[in-house]
Amino acid sequence: xxKKRSGVLRPEGPDKLRGLAxxxxxxxxxxxxxxxxxxxxxxxxxxxxxxxxxxxxWDECVTATAAxxxxxxxxxxxxxxxxxxxxxxxxxxxxPIVLVAHAERHRVYEALGHIHVEYEPLEPVLxxxxxxxxxxxxxxxxxxxxxxxxxxxxVDGALAGADVVxxxxxxxxxxxxxxxxxxxxxARFEEDGTLLVExxxxxxxxxxxxxxxxxxxxxxxVRVVQATTGGGFGGKEEYPSMVAGxxxxxARKAGRPVKIxxxxxxxxxxxxxxxxxxxxxxxxxxxxxxxxxQDIDVLMDGGxxxxxxxxxxxxxxxxxxxxxxxxxxxxxxxxxxxxTPPNGAFRGFGAPQTLFAAELHWERIAGxxxxxxxxxxxxxxxxxxxxxxxxxxxxxxxxxxxxxxxVVRRGRYSEKKREYARxxxxxxxxxxxxxxxxxxxxxxxxxxxxxAFLASRVALALTRKGEIRVLTSSTEIGxxxxxxxxxxxxxxxxxxxxWVTIERADTGLVPDSGPTVASRTCxxxxxxxxxxxxxxxERILESTGRMPSTRAEMVREARRLxxxxxxxxxxxxxxxxxxIRWDEETYRGDAYPVYGxxxxxxxxxxxxxxxxxxxxxxxxxxxxGRALSPRLVEGQVMGGVTQALGYALLENADYHDGVMQNPQxxxxxxxxxxxxxxxxxMIVQRPYSRGPLGAKGVGELxxxxxxxxxxxxVHDATGLLLTxxxxxxxxxxxxxxxxxxxxxx
Amino acid sequence: MTRLTVNGRVRVFRGHPFTRLVDVLREGFGLTxxxxxxGEGECxxxxxxxxxxPVMSCLVPVCQVEGxxxxxxxxxxxxxxxxxxxxxxxxxxxxxxxxxxPGMVMTAHAWVRRGGSSRPAAIxxxxxxxxxxxxxxxxxxxxVARVVRERDRRRGDAxxxxxxxxxxxxxxxxxx
Ligand code: FES
Ligand code: FES
Numbered sequence: 001x002x003k004k005r006s007g008v009l010r011p012e013g014p015d016k017l018r019g020l021a022x023x024x025x026x027x028x029x030x031x032x033x034x035x036x037x038x039x040x041x042x043x044x045x046x047x048x049x050x051x052x053x054x055x056x057x058w059d060e061c062v063t064a065t066a067a068x069x070x071x072x073x074x075x076x077x078x079x080x081x082x083x084x085x086x087x088x089x090x091x092x093x094x095x096p097i098v099l100v101a102h103a104e105r106h107r108v109y110e111a112l113g114h115i116h117v118e119y120e121p122l123e124p125v126l127x128x129x130x131x132x133x134x135x136x137x138x139x140x141x142x143x144x145x146x147x148x149x150x151x152x153x154x155v156d157g158a159l160a161g162a163d164v165v166x167x168x169x170x171x172x173x174x175x176x177x178x179x180x181x182x183x184x185x186x187a188r189f190e191e192d193g194t195l196l197v198e199x200x201x202x203x204x205x206x207x208x209x210x211x212x213x214x215x216x217x218x219x220x221x222v223r224v225v226q227a228t229t230g231g232g233f234g235g236k237e238e239y240p241s242m243v244a245g246x247x248x249x250x251a252r253k254a255g256r257p258v259k260i261x262x263x264x265x266x267x268x269x270x271x272x273x274x275x276x277x278x279x280x281x282x283x284x285x286x287x288x289x290x291x292x293x294q295d296i297d298v299l300m301d302g303g304x305x306x307x308x309x310x311x312x313x314x315x316x317x318x319x320x321x322x323x324x325x326x327x328x329x330x331x332x333x334x335x336x337x338x339x340t341p342p343n344g345a346f347r348g349f350g351a352p353q354t355l356f357a358a359e360l361h362w363e364r365i366a367g368x369x370x371x372x373x374x375x376x377x378x379x380x381x382x383x384x385x386x387x388x389x390x391x392x393x394x395x396x397x398x399x400x401x402x403x404x405x406x407v408v409r410r411g412r413y414s415e416k417k418r419e420y421a422r423x424x425x426x427x428x429x430x431x432x433x434x435x436x437x438x439x440x441x442x443x444x445x446x447x448x449x450x451x452a453f454l455a456s457r458v459a460l461a462l463t464r465k466g467e468i469r470v471l472t473s474s475t476e477i478g479x480x481x482x483x484x485x486x487x488x489x490x491x492x493x494x495x496x497x498x499w500v501t502i503e504r505a506d507t508g509l510v511p512d513s514g515p516t517v518a519s520r521t522c523x524x525x526x527x528x529x530x531x532x533x534x535x536x537x538e539r540i541l542e543s544t545g546r547m548p549s550t551r552a553e554m555v556r557e558a559r560r561l562x563x564x565x566x567x568x569x570x571x572x573x574x575x576x577x578x579x580i581r582w583d584e585e586t587y588r589g590d591a592y593p594v595y596g597x598x599x600x601x602x603x604x605x606x607x608x609x610x611x612x613x614x615x616x617x618x619x620x621x622x623x624x625g626r627a628l629s630p631r632l633v634e635g636q637v638m639g640g641v642t643q644a645l646g647y648a649l650l651e652n653a654d655y656h657d658g659v660m661q662n663p664q665x666x667x668x669x670x671x672x673x674x675x676x677x678x679x680x681x682m683i684v685q686r687p688y689s690r691g692p693l694g695a696k697g698v699g700e701l702x703x704x705x706x707x708x709x710x711x712x713x714v715h716d717a718t719g720l721l722l723t724x725x726x727x728x729x730x731x732x733x734x735x736x737x738x739x740x741x742x743x744x745x
Numbered sequence: 746m747t748r749l750t751v752n753g754r755v756r757v758f759r760g761h762p763f764t765r766l767v768d769v770l771r772e773g774f775g776l777t778x779x780x781x782x783x784g785e786g787e788c789x790x791x792x793x794x795x796x797x798x799p800v801m802s803c804l805v806p807v808c809q810v811e812g813x814x815x816x817x818x819x820x821x822x823x824x825x826x827x828x829x830x831x832x833x834x835x836x837x838x839x840x841x842x843x844x845x846x847p848g849m850v851m852t853a854h855a856w857v858r859r860g861g862s863s864r865p866a867a868i869x870x871x872x873x874x875x876x877x878x879x880x881x882x883x884x885x886x887x888x889v890a891r892v893v894r895e896r897d898r899r900r901g902d903a904x905x906x907x908x909x910x911x912x913x914x915x916x917x918x919x920x921x
Binding site: 009010012013014015016017018019020021022023025026177178179180181182228229230231232233263264477478479480631632634635638639640641642643664665666670672673674676678679 | 777873877878879881
């Protein structure tokens with residue numbers, strides 16, 4: 001699809017910069033209809049009737065309800081509990097009920113206003129605490145979607161014997177992915193009955209799986225193509241299956257192509273968010289500050305349907321201890337169902353929630369022990385040979401200490417801490433200043449045996465024209481898949497990057513490489529690209545003795561190697577290393593093949609009058625094994641930490657009656673260039689022997705780290721420990737006023 | 746009927762005079778380089794230049810640009826050639842998913858052209874009306890600063906103080 005020119009960071013970049021890249025709404029769409037969705041207005045109820053105003057010209061429109069679904073009415077993912085269109089019952093506000101298509105976009109929205117749904121309201125459950133109490137059952141049998149337990153050693157015994165026990169409770173809210181391109185999908189049926197959908201998505205084969213089920217079609221008859229995608233961050237992992245199903249349903253009825261593109265409000269109010277969570281810690285330590293027991297309770301709100309929640313909970317639970325070694329650990333994690341729009345994948349996938357608690361808890365511990373939080377971390381951080389809560393021994397590529405020391409030095413943590421203590425004593429200064437640190441780990445790739453089940457595939461093809469094509473369903477969503485794979489294939493083959501192209505993510509052309517999630521693209525799929533390239537290289541060398549060095553020579557050899565075929569193709573499939581073992585039942589073993597590590601120092605000030613927080617500087621170090629392209633890694637880290645700053649300080653999804661009240665970029669604020677401080681990123685290289693050229697995953701790690709460091713820095717500045725995100729000025733004000741003992745410095 | 750100049754060419758739009766400029770450009774004239782991210786003047790993805798000033802085309806009815814000069818992303822660089830700003834953004838890593846990019850480029854282009862400074866803080870102010878969820882802005886700021894410095898070197902007046910201030914930042918007022 002795209003050629004990479006030397007010195008060009010991204011092969012697809014020039015088209016993006018010229019405005020030539022085609023996102024779903026830019027695709028030519030002759031003769032198509034615009035689709036829109038009528039959604040529920042109550043959080044829970046039975047649908048009594050759907051009425052269409054008789055005086056509206058319905059013959060101009062196409063409409064569809066659950067009755068029109070040819071296959072199973074579900075968005076197939078982990079469980080099959082979520083309908084494509086509500087049928088008889090709604091379980092959350094904004095649940096899709098009726099679809100309408102019209103040739104003119106404004107008319108379709110007008111039509112929605114002429115459909116009326118009558119409900120018999122049922123009592124909803126709107127908070128995770130209420131869900132857990134289960135007085136009102138909304139999901140059989142006990143409102144629980146998933147529970148996970150991790151046990152190591154004897155927690156009760158260790159707590160009883162600990163010198164100190166420190167308790168704390170932490171809360172994090174919903175967070176919206178806020179990719180700048182809203183969800184959108186086109187669908188049409190081709191003459192041979194093939195359903196073709198093209199749109200904004202992360203995981204073409206997830207969409208295919210859902211459509212196969214809903215339309216009762218064989219796999220070969222469902223073709224899913226990714227258009228250029230304007231950001232995903234997890235938000236385009238599951239929901240595109242819903243949008244694609246809707247567009248396809250209308251297209252099937254209309255006999256014409258249909259496009260559904262959400263506007264910002266619909267996208268924010270209806271699609272998935274990061275799960276809100278409450279995390280409780282009870283930690284036993286020695287007087288010196290060595291961990292002896294971690295007792296952790298995690299509660300997350302899954303919303304009305306399961307989506308990917310069980311896996312989010314799993315990752316949350318597995319990261320709940322933070323990157324520390326502790327002989328006795330108990331994690332009890334629970335995902336409950338509420339009558340709110342389902343939550344789902346978002347960069348970090350459960351880990352930012354539990355890591356916020358784990359990291360900020362060190363501030364409490366430091367207070368209780370009267371010791372510096374940095375010193376305490378140094379005492380307990382994992383190192384090579386450490387054993388995690390699941391009994392995994394970390395054999396290699398453990399950069400936790402390196403990243404911590406790197407940011408402490410570069411961020412001048414200790415000097416600033418002293419300097420700000422002096423600054424804060426003077427009442428003449430308009431602000432308080434503070435500095436905070438955090439260090440996190442992030443498991444790279446799927447949890448447990450996930451990768452073994454996925455058995456991802458990648459192919460490389462040498463065409464008769466001497467072109468090398470990489471065939472993979474891993475998608476480019478801004479993170480640099482095309483650049484990374486181009487570089488990897490070219491380097492391994494020993495050819496210039498211009499000879500390599502990446503095939504577009506089209507289920508009709510590329511094998512299933514698994515979903516583009518979980519920081520797995522570079523490490524797992526990249527590993528397959530590398531292996532396929534090695535094999536292709538061997539095939540070429542066998543026949544020619546050396547790698548062609550000119551294009552003409554390559555074309556000659558390619559013709560010879562291809563024989564009568566259009567291309568010589570090699571395919572690689574993931575095989576799970578037998579020494580990586582995981583027991584899903586007991587949650588014991590190697591939870592992830594390896595972990596990335598990152599640390600951040602946040603330097604900020606809090607205005608003494610307005611309580612506004614301004615981050616002055618953010619210093620981050622990451623250990624991602626070997627960085628295949630340092631500039632791309634830096635870009636990922638900068639984007640991720642900025643989203644985390646939004647999570648920490650600005651992004652406040654306001655839920656009432658089970659629905660987001662501020663679904664606009666006007667009132668759900670994400671960081672602007674002014675809210676974002678200068679970002680300093682260091683890459684610490686601790687190569688991982690199984691990763692391609694030593695690489696581990698990078699995508700999610702930066703989202704985990706900054707929020708607890710921000711809260712720690714606010715603590716340092718004001719003396720207030722704010723344990724709930726986001727840290728808005730009004731929360732700081734509230735904390736000051738509800739804490740009369742607090743001396744106004 | 747509305748007459749306007751788009752990328753140097755006089756064009757006529759025959760639809761409703763209150764049609765949003767973004768729709769006129771994208772659907773009327775097929776210039777899909779201009780993006781829509783929010784439709785409410787918050788994200789800046791739809792930014793185009795009207796008489797040289799950055800404007801959110803989702804907020805402007807086409808009748809308001811009657812007789813005026815509109816520039817879109819399609820006016821920059823050529824098919825095979827990137828404008829220096831596009832080139833700098835590409836090299837510095839200022840475009841990831843690319844959806845904010847056309848709007849960002851147009852705002853930055855206006856900044857460079859009207860003599861904006863290379864001070865990162867000033868550039869951040871100028872770009873404050875353009876949201877980017879991917880990059881964290883640093884690489885974008887770096888790229889713009891680089892282009893401004895190149896511009897100043899070319900003009901041989903690197904020390905000339907900048908006069909331009911940011912309209913977008915004043916408008917949004919989201920930061921002190
Ligand atoms: S689309 Fe115009 S500002 Fe967002
Ligand atoms: S590059 Fe994706 S929003 Fe800016």
